[in-house]
Amino acid sequence: MSVQDDLMSVQRCLDDLNRSVGRLEQEIGSGGLEMRRVRTDADHLRESVALLRETAPGATSPQPPDLVRIPDTPYNDALWTDSDDEGLGARDRHAP
Template sequence: MSVHDDLTSVQRCLDDLSRSVGRLEQQLGSGGLEMRRVRADADHLRESVSLLREAAPGLAEPRRPDLVTISDAPYDVSLWTDSDDEGLGARDRHAP
């Protein structure tokens, strides 16, 4: 398994844990110290996995490269004064 797959699996497990803790809160109430600690620990795990996902190399959202605008205006002909027309020979010579 890749790191991405492992982190996704951990995230799914944390989602299941959060749902289970929610059901326990409904049954036992959320006011007790033990229940608040379980909820806080589950939330800390979720935050830690989120930080781990951000810190893991190559797992951050792929960043789109900045777009470069290319003008439709013709190029300045002085850029090409020292070059030959490819395949046509030099400007001052004639083909045989």
């Protein structure tokens, strides 16, 4: 497993943790000291993993693909001498 795969797995687990903490907050309330500490700790974990993802090896931003320049000049007709017109049939026959 690569570092990026491991980080994605950790991110999914953190997402599950945040959903669970949210459900707990709805059931017990978010005013107690213990619940506030759990919420704060979960938020700190999320921030720490985000920082780790930025500095992890192989965490480069994806590069846009190289663009291929297509000239405006017409193609050489010699390129098409050995091909049939697609969808129109062979040159010596008529389409139905």
